[in-house]
Amino acid sequence: MLEHLSPSERAVLLIMLNRSLDDHRVPPEAADHVRQHFRDQLEAFVSPRPATLVYTGWRGAARQRVRADLETTLARARGRLHVIVGYNPDTDEPSGGDRWTYEWAIHTPGVTVETHPAPWHIPALSRSAGPYRNGFMLGVAAGRGGAFEVLAHLHPSSRGASGTAAYADHLGLRIRKEPAL
Incomplete structure (x- = not known):
């Protein structure tokens, strides 16, 4: 042992x-x-801590594309991965990349998942609840230390994932930008 x-x-x-x-x-x-x-x-x-992946993606991201990129990430992490995603399992939102990532994580051995739904219920945040949540997820991962990266599935109409990717770049975080389709 x-x-x-x-x-x-x-x-x-x-x-x-x-x-x-x-x-x-x-x-x-x-x-x-x-x-x-x-x-x-x-x-x-x-035992070494599993690598952490912060996921952000377009709501129209292709399921097969998301899963393939997650499998690649898991292989590079030697079969142990902790995923942080902005999906809400209680409301099944948002659709697309976040949902596909959550579904993959809960069914894949060696993977744990942590969800951070956007706090839309806070009136003072209003439309900034999504970007707030995305920045929070980056801060959570960076604050824990250890190996982590951001995986962003991007599309020209994806403001949320593109904004998260831009903020991760600004912070100097390791980010992998992939097309959403």
Whole structure:
């Protein structure tokens, strides 16, 4: 399970865990559970974080195009990817690229998804709710650190995705611009 550790490092960790279990007089049946939990937690701690992808796309983006570009991104991320998308699963909006990305993410092994619907319900934001949300998603990804990129499926009539791509460029973020069709 911890193949990347040397045999001596694994032995030291096991000795430390067993001493702790003995010191606290943990019954053998509980100790097995604790050991497994410890291994799982340690593996999660030392494993590299998955790459993050912020997705933005035109509402008329072609499903096959979006899926193909997501598969390419997943392969480059070595099968582990966290996707941030502005889709709202409760209202099934917006259509197009965001929807295709969300559907792909929830059905693809090795992928987790985080949604950030636009806060249209805030009157003060009015029509700026979409651009606000898009900038927020970029900030969330950048603030977490680690490897991330922006995938933008663009079309001449796509103001939202084009604006997000322009803002990502302005911030100096890694962005992949692809045609939406």
